[in-house]
Amino acid sequence: MELIIDLLPFLMFLVLTPLLFTGYPVAFVLGGVGLLFWLLAVGLGIENPNSFFLVVSRIFGGVVEKLVLVAIPMFIFMGTMLERSGVAKDLLNTLQLMTRRIPGGLALSVTVLGVILAATTGIIGASVVMMTLLALPVMLERGYDKSLATGTIAASGTLGILLPPSIMLVVMADLLSTSAGGLFLAAIGPSLLLALLYMGYIFTRTVMNPKLAPPLGEVQVGETLTFMRVVKSFFPPVLLIVAVLGSIFGGIATPTEASGVGAFGALLLAAFNGKLSFATLRDVVERSALTTTMLFGLFIGATAFSYVFALLGGHHLILEVMNTTGVSAWTVLAILMLAVFLLGFFFDWIEITLIILPVFAPIIAKLDFGTHLADPAMVTTWFAILMAVNLQTSFLTPPFGFALFYMKGAAPEGVRLQDIYKGIVPFVLLQLLGLLALLFWPDLALWLPRTSMG
Amino acid sequence: MRALLSFARQLERLSTLMGRIGAWAIVLLMLVIITDVTLRRWFVIGSTKLQELEWHLHGALFLLCLGWAYSRNAHVRIELVSERLSARTRAWIELLGCTVFLLPYVAAILIFGADYVSYSLTYNEASASPTGLPDRWIIKAFIPLGFALLGITAISRLLNAIVFLFGTDAEAQETSFSRSHAATGES
Amino acid sequence: AQEKSESGQSAPTDPAAKVEWRLTSTYPSTLIQIGTMGKRLESEISSISGGSVNLTFYEPGVLAPPFETFDAVSYGAVEAGWSTSGYWAGKDPALQLFSSVPFGPSAPEYLAWYDYGGGKELFEQVYHKHNIHGIICGMSPPEASGWFKKEIKSVDDLKGLKIRFFGLGGKVLEKLGAAPQLIAGGEIYQALELGTIDATEYAMPAVDYRMGFYEVAKHYYFPGWHQQSTFYELMINLDAWNSLNETQKVQIEAACSANVRYGISEGEALQADAMIALEEKGVQIHTWPPEMLAAYKGAWEEVAAELTEKDPEFARVWNSLQAFRAKYRGWADRGYLKD
Ligand code: NA
Ligand code: NA
Numbered sequence: 001m002e003l004i005i006d007l008l009p010f011l012m013f014l015v016l017t018p019l020l021f022t023g024y025p026v027a028f029v030l031g032g033v034g035l036l037f038w039l040l041a042v043g044l045g046i047e048n049p050n051s052f053f054l055v056v057s058r059i060f061g062g063v064v065e066k067l068v069l070v071a072i073p074m075f076i077f078m079g080t081m082l083e084r085s086g087v088a089k090d091l092l093n094t095l096q097l098m099t100r101r102i103p104g105g106l107a108l109s110v111t112v113l114g115v116i117l118a119a120t121t122g123i124i125g126a127s128v129v130m131m132t133l134l135a136l137p138v139m140l141e142r143g144y145d146k147s148l149a150t151g152t153i154a155a156s157g158t159l160g161i162l163l164p165p166s167i168m169l170v171v172m173a174d175l176l177s178t179s180a181g182g183l184f185l186a187a188i189g190p191s192l193l194l195a196l197l198y199m200g201y202i203f204t205r206t207v208m209n210p211k212l213a214p215p216l217g218e219v220q221v222g223e224t225l226t227f228m229r230v231v232k233s234f235f236p237p238v239l240l241i242v243a244v245l246g247s248i249f250g251g252i253a254t255p256t257e258a259s260g261v262g263a264f265g266a267l268l269l270a271a272f273n274g275k276l277s278f279a280t281l282r283d284v285v286e287r288s289a290l291t292t293t294m295l296f297g298l299f300i301g302a303t304a305f306s307y308v309f310a311l312l313g314g315h316h317l318i319l320e321v322m323n324t325t326g327v328s329a330w331t332v333l334a335i336l337m338l339a340v341f342l343l344g345f346f347f348d349w350i351e352i353t354l355i356i357l358p359v360f361a362p363i364i365a366k367l368d369f370g371t372h373l374a375d376p377a378m379v380t381t382w383f384a385i386l387m388a389v390n391l392q393t394s395f396l397t398p399p400f401g402f403a404l405f406y407m408k409g410a411a412p413e414g415v416r417l418q419d420i421y422k423g424i425v426p427f428v429l430l431q432l433l434g435l436l437a438l439l440f441w442p443d444l445a446l447w448l449p450r451t452s453m454g
Numbered sequence: 455m456r457a458l459l460s461f462a463r464q465l466e467r468l469s470t471l472m473g474r475i476g477a478w479a480i481v482l483l484m485l486v487i488i489t490d491v492t493l494r495r496w497f498v499i500g501s502t503k504l505q506e507l508e509w510h511l512h513g514a515l516f517l518l519c520l521g522w523a524y525s526r527n528a529h530v531r532i533e534l535v536s537e538r539l540s541a542r543t544r545a546w547i548e549l550l551g552c553t554v555f556l557l558p559y560v561a562a563i564l565i566f567g568a569d570y571v572s573y574s575l576t577y578n579e580a581s582a583s584p585t586g587l588p589d590r591w592i593i594k595a596f597i598p599l600g601f602a603l604l605g606i607t608a609i610s611r612l613l614n615a616i617v618f619l620f621g622t623d624a625e626a627q628e629t630s631f632s633r634s635h636a637a638t639g640e641s
Numbered sequence: 642a643q644e645k646s647e648s649g650q651s652a653p654t655d656p657a658a659k660v661e662w663r664l665t666s667t668y669p670s671t672l673i674q675i676g677t678m679g680k681r682l683e684s685e686i687s688s689i690s691g692g693s694v695n696l697t698f699y700e701p702g703v704l705a706p707p708f709e710t711f712d713a714v715s716y717g718a719v720e721a722g723w724s725t726s727g728y729w730a731g732k733d734p735a736l737q738l739f740s741s742v743p744f745g746p747s748a749p750e751y752l753a754w755y756d757y758g759g760g761k762e763l764f765e766q767v768y769h770k771h772n773i774h775g776i777i778c779g780m781s782p783p784e785a786s787g788w789f790k791k792e793i794k795s796v797d798d799l800k801g802l803k804i805r806f807f808g809l810g811g812k813v814l815e816k817l818g819a820a821p822q823l824i825a826g827g828e829i830y831q832a833l834e835l836g837t838i839d840a841t842e843y844a845m846p847a848v849d850y851r852m853g854f855y856e857v858a859k860h861y862y863f864p865g866w867h868q869q870s871t872f873y874e875l876m877i878n879l880d881a882w883n884s885l886n887e888t889q890k891v892q893i894e895a896a897c898s899a900n901v902r903y904g905i906s907e908g909e910a911l912q913a914d915a916m917i918a919l920e921e922k923g924v925q926i927h928t929w930p931p932e933m934l935a936a937y938k939g940a941w942e943e944v945a946a947e948l949t950e951k952d953p954e955f956a957r958v959w960n961s962l963q964a965f966r967a968k969y970r971g972w973a974d975r976g977y978l979k980d
Contacts, residue, residue, distance in 0.1 A: 023536025023544065024551035025529035032555020035562050053566040053718040054705050059597055060570070061706030064513035067505065073480050073512060074487070165831055175669050179853020180830045251836030253491045260487025267484070281481075289477030290528040293519040297529050304559065310703050354700050358670045399532075409530045417532055494803060494820065502811075502821055569716065577771070582708065582731040584812040584944075585821055590731060 005046055009314030012037050012305070013346055017399060026405060030301035034308040041312060051311060058303045063296065067256060068167055072126045072295060074259035076410075077288040078266040079130035082237070084284050085270035088134040090233035096142060098230070104206030104213040106142060107152045108199050110135045114156025115195050118163040120244045120262070122170075122255055124395055125295045127160030128153070128403045132410040133291075145212040146415060148205065151423030154403050155198055155430070158395045161349070162388055163191035165248070165255040168349055172384050175357040176364075185449040186385050190438055194389070197430045205426075236273070240265045294409035298402065306351050315355045318343070324360075329367040333383070336360060337435070340387055344394025348402055352391060378446050385445040386438055393431040396424045455621040459628055462613035466525050466630075469607045473522020479515035483508060502585040510593045517600025521607035525630075542619065545631050549615040552608045560605035567598035660889060662720035662881065664696040667707040667728065673848050673911065678779040678873055678904050679723030682896060689899075690892040694885075696721055714876045715772050722876040723778075727808055732771065735954040738962060739764050739775070741868040743809055743941040745962075748780055748870040748905055750969055755872075758965035763958050774882035778897035779873030782908040786862035786929065787842035788833065788854045793862070793927075796936045805829055805841040809944065810867030816940035833857045842867070845908065846915035855924045862927050866937050873904070 004011075016033045020026060034055070041047035063069065082088040092106065099105025114131055121127050131153045139149040161168045164184035173180035206213040244262040247253040253261055270276040309315075322339050324332045336356065343352045364383045373379060395403035404420050411420075438444050490504040523529055536544060573579075574591040581587050611630070618631040626632060670680035683698045699719075701707035710722040711729050727740030739760070746754065754760045755777060768775040787806070793799065800818035804811075811821035822838050832838045834857035841858075842865075843849050855861070875897055882890070920926065929937075949956040 020532050021535045022547045022551070023531045023533045023539070024547055024555065025524070025531050027529050028551060028556040028559065031559040032551075035559050036554075048717065050717040051719070052562055053569065053716045054709070054713055056563060056567045056570045056597060057705055057709035057712055057718070059563075060513075060594060061709035062702065064517075064593065064597070065509055065706075065708070067509050070483065070487070070508050070512045073515060074484060077480055077484065170830075173852075175671055177671050177673065177851045179851070179856060181834065181853050181856050184831070247491070249835060252495055254832050254837050257487050257491050260484050261491060263484045264488050285480055286474060286477050288480055289473070289515060289519050290523050290526055292480070293473075293516045293523040294528045294530055296516040297520060297523060307704065310699070315703065350702070354703050358700050361671050405530045409528065416534075416537075418534055494822075505822070570712065573712065573715070577732055580731045582728055583807060583821075584730060584809060584948075585815055586731075 005044065006313070006317070008037065008041065008312045009309050009317055012309055012312070012314075016305070020399065025297070027297035027301035030298075030305040034301075034304035034306075037312065038308045041308075047311065055304045055307055058307055059300050062303055063299050068123065071121055071123055071256045071259035072129075073288060073292040074263040075121055075126035075130045076133070076291050076295075077263040077284065078240075078259070079133035080284045080288045080291070081263070081266035081270055082240075083133045083137065084280060084287075085266070085273055085275040087236050087266075087269055087273065089138055091237045092135060092138040094230055094233040096138075100215060102203075103210060103215070104148075104202045105215075106139060107144065107148060107202045107206070107213055110139065110152055111156045111195055111198050111202065114153070114159055115163065115191070116241060116245075117157075118160040118191065119165075120241070120248065120255065120258060121160050122165040122167040124158055124161045124403055125406050126259065128157035128395075128406040129291055129295065129410045131157040132407050136407075136410075136415070137412050140412065140415070143214040146419040147423035148202070148212045149423070150407060150411070150415065150420045151425075151427050152198065152202060154396055154401075154407050154420065154424050155427035156195070157407070158392050158403050159191055159195060161395070162187055162194070162392045164188065166388075168353075168388060168391060169384070171350065171353060172357065172388065175353065176361050176380050176384055178380050178384070182381055182449050183384055183388075185452060186381050186445040187388060189444045189448055190385055190389055190434065193437065193444055194431065194434045197434055198427065201426060201430055236269045240269060291410050295406060298405055302348065306347070318355055319359055324363065329369055332363065332367060333386075333439075336364075336383075337386060337390060337439075340390040341393065341397075341432075344391065345397045346400050347394070348400070349391040349394055352394065353387075356387075373442050374446065375450055378442075378450065381449060382438075382442050382446055386435065389431065389435050389438060393428060393435075396428050396431070398424075455617050455625045458613045459617050459621075459625065462610040462617075465606045465610040465613075469521030469603045469610070470525060472603050473519040476515055476518025476522075479511045479518070483511040483515065486511060502581075502583055503587055506581060506583075506587045510587070513593055514596050517596040518603065520600045521603035521605075524604060524607045525610065541631065545615045545618045548611055548631070549619065552612040552615070556608045557605060557612075560601050560608060563601040564598050564605070567601065571595045571598060658886075659692070660694045660885065662694070662696050663699060663704065664721040664723055664875075665699045665703075665705045665710055665713055665719045666701055666722070667710050667724040669700055670698060673845075673851065674781050674904060674908055675844065675848065675873070678781075678900055681903070682723070682778065682875065682900060685899065686893060686896045689896045690889060694889050694892055698723070710876065711771070711773070714878050717772075717878045717880060720878050720881040723873070724876060725871060725873045726775065727871075730808065733767055733954060734948060734952045735763075735767050735958045737809060738955070738958045739767075739777070739872055739874070741871040742962070743813055743867045743944075744938050745869050746966060746969075747783070750966070750973065751870050751872065752780075752901070753969065754962055754965040759961050760958075760965075763961055767954060767958070768876070769879060772879045774877045774879050776875045776877065776894060776897045777872050778875035778900050780901045780904040780908070781845060781871045781873070782905070782912055783870060784842070784845050784865035784868040785849060786865045786867070787840055788849070788858035789840040789860040789862060790833070790836065790858045791839065792860050792925075793933070796933065802840060803838045805832070805838050806867075807842070808867070809941075810842065812944045813867070813937060813940045816943060817936060830854065830857060845912055846919060847908075847911040850915045850918055855919060855922045859923070859925050860927060861919065861924050862929060864929065866929070866934060866941075 019029050038047060038052050042049050095109040096106040099109055117127050117130060135153055136149060164187055169183040169187055170180045173183050240262060243265045244258045247261045248255055248258045322335060324335055340352055365380050367379050373382060395401055398421050407420055408417050486504055486507050490501050494501055571591055571594045574594050579590040614629040614631055618626045618629040666679050668676035670676045680698050683696055687695050704719055705713040708728060710724045711732055713719045714722040725740045726736040729736040764775055796817055802819040803822055804814060804819050806814055806821045815821055829841050833841055843852060949959050
């Protein structure tokens with residue numbers, strides 16, 4: 001009996017996983033399984049009958065009241081409006097024309113777009129949904145392989161949480177008692193490295209198998225590349241990006257508020273293009289609201305599940321397994337990285353961060369890697385970035401890769417979850433490659449903060 | 455059975471209406487952000503109230519839409535296995551999902567949510583910031599409200615599943631299952 | 642015998658029922674002083690009680706989101722919380738006065754009022770209304786007045802100043818024409834860096850140093866008129882508190898008394914080190930000129946008068962504190978050297 005009680009948190013996952021495959025909405029299965037295990041615990045007399053109250057508290061204090069999450073509906077609105085008004089399609093079509101001699105040109109352009117979007121938002125939900133809305137329909141229309149298209153978008157979309165601004169780095173800075181600014185600087189190199197790895201992979205794959213990304217065939221009527229066309233299709237989105245990034249870096253708006261600027265800009269662009277009628281607006285409003293609700297439905301289902309998991313002692317159970325006493329610095333690091341990667345299959349980044357960092361922060365600060373780090377005082381920064389890349393990967397790893405869920409919720413009909421699962425496998429391997437590179441060459445992350453902050 | 459079905463439609467109509475109204479909070483939210491940013495840049499006023507209004511609108515937005523999104527099938531499903539199942543099996547899954555997972559979860563949130571809101575109302579809770587908004591209970595009340603709408607939709611789905619599984623063929627044809635579970639499966 | 646065991650709860654020979662409580666925190670355990678003081682209660686209370694009272698510390702968000710600590714404890718969803726009552730202004734404005742007060746007392750005076758001037762009784766009365774038993778369980782030294790991108794030379798420089806400032810101090814600044822902003826905790830650094838805000842208040846120098854604000858704003862002001870000392874609290878669900886025997890209650894109170902002492906001694910030592918480190922980073926450390934402090938104080942008196950007008954409970958606590966302070970001045974002005 002004792003043993004069963006101790007293992008209840010793990011049992012939660014054992015029960016949850018098959019239930020998810022029934023096809024009932026993920027959000028409701030998460031909430032329901034959380035509640036059932038809580039009821040079981042109350043029935044066994046190990047949990048107090050008042051404690052489910054905190055799920056309401058968590059919905060309010062952890063989701064509703066979070067000002068940064070306001071960026072999500074705004075970016076979704078922006079993406080939906082750009083898609084609906086044809087602005088995104090014009091841009092991507094022109095990009096494809098411009099890059100038609102480069103294998104996988106459109107996918108490469110999408111990766112670049114992902115990096116740019118990542119610099120405007122620090123929340124994965126916002127960037128993955130927006131990338132999916134903007135790029136996926138065009139890529140599929142152009143005959144791209146579903147897996148390559150979804151993998152490219154999911155991976156580039158998750159860069160949003162690594163490249164500053166990033167809510168994840170801020171939370172980690174807080175828990176590690178270090179400056180968010182230092183982490184922001186350190187994350188730039190790795191983000192670009194990952195983007196390059198994605199691009200290298202896309203290029204190589206499409207050279208080897210051009211069917212994955214069909215080149216533009218005979219130039220169709222109206223598909224000629226003229227200077228005017230480039231200007232016409234580039235001008236509006238570039239203007240919008242300048243407005244969003246400009247309002248952040250010009251000190252006019254916080255990244256959260258910049259999302260509102262972007263949404264408003266997209267609305268103005270649609271109006272300017274003569275594409276804005278009341279019917280269009282209503283359609284965009286309703287579709288954005290549904291996509292937003294899909295995302296927040298997941299949040300409020302997951303909050304019940306992860307709360308009950310913590311209540312039943314799940315965190316302590318995990319920490320018990322991770323014993324790092326008396327081993328070398330490299331072994332500690334290896335254990336932590338492996339743990340974060342494995343936990344990433346089942347947990348979201350905030351959960352993992354809260355399990356690991358408070359306990360290991362003091363240990364990490366004292367790790368000694370000798371001359372491996374040019375500045376031994378930066379071990380915390382190095383570790384944070386390694387962990388951040390690892391956590392970014394967790395968005396992609398099934399079964400609980402939240403980026404995959406977000407993508408599925410925003411993707412056009414006919415894109416199935418298995419296409420997405422298949423698509424992300426090579427990108428997860430690239431993430432691991434990036435992680436290894438960072439382990440061997442810490443300066444990929446640390447050079448920038450070391451030289452610019454002295 | 456017909457009576458059940460028409461009752462189910464009434465319920466769905468209610469949650470759809472509330473969702474479609476709630477969706478417009480997204481436009482209000484955008485306008486509030488723009489106002490805040492503009493005022494701060496050129497007229498500089500303390501804008502804690504506007505900033506709090508932002509998350510109020512955002513909360514109202516997705517909470518009001520919870521039920522509507524369910525009836526529009528916008529909540530993510532993993533169909534890896536389920537797409538190979540028969541329409542009847544899937545209707546059974548929906549029926550069990552509603553009764554075992556969703557409705558109990560909604561009930562729990564309603565029970566504890568009622569206490570949560572009534573506390574806030576009793577003590578006339580305001581923003582923790584003295585420059586913020588009063589009447590916290592209003593936005594807190596959107597949590598049970600949103601879940602009530604989700605519960606209403608769940609009941610509607612449940613009734614549809616019952617009619618689909620136990621009604622005549624003609625009745626089954628009129629349920630949402632014959633519409634959304636057609637050959638291509640759900641989106 | 643039956644009767645005796647029920648009424649004899651206070652008998653020290655009674656085997657105390659072992660208490661296993663969850664302690665949910667507003668601050669991460671790693672946050673200097675503010676969090677570490679709460680974390681160390683785990684081991685302190687367990688040792689002092691010989692294992693009879695055990696608290697398990699939970700990071701903010703693991704069980705309750707940080708600002709839901711109050712509701713969680715009040716409802717009994719968890720038994721205990723680590724926080725400071727300044728956050729609960731929205732629940733009961735009077736609670737703010739048990740955390741820190743603009744132009745308020747420094748540590749010895751604050752403690753004197755709390756222990757001997759009627760503060761404790763008022764504190765418990767206010768909290769008991771909300772089904773919480775509050776215990777003052779930590780203390781920290783004065784905070785800094787904040788980080789400013791530009792030097793503030795007169796009250797006019799405050800006009801239109803976009804500053805992130807929480808609580809009563811924010812209200813004071815609003816009176817002087819500043820525009821207090823609500824910036825999500827994590828966005829402060831960048832907002833300050835990019836000029837979205839012109840200034841921010843945060844915490845004590847030791848904490849501010851770790852947050853790296855000196856990288857993005859060079860002017861650091863003292864004294865922190867808004868927060869001369871801060872009480873931290875252990876919040877315990879009232880029913881849970883009442884279920885303890887007298888020994889256990891005294892053990893928790895003893896651990897908290899020790900924690901207050903720890904907070905003051907460690908806090909004072911840490912700030913001294915932090916000031917040296919900040920100066921080495923080239924931070925320009927300023928002291929508010931007397932006319933600025935007078936302006937802040939005048940505005941604060943207006944704010945306090947408004948709050949007293951509006952909320953009778955606030956007025957009751959405020960008057961108690963003011964009465965004590967008036968009396969105390971007769972001693973402080975004579976008893977202590979003024980440099
Ligand atoms: Na980002
Ligand atoms: Na994952």
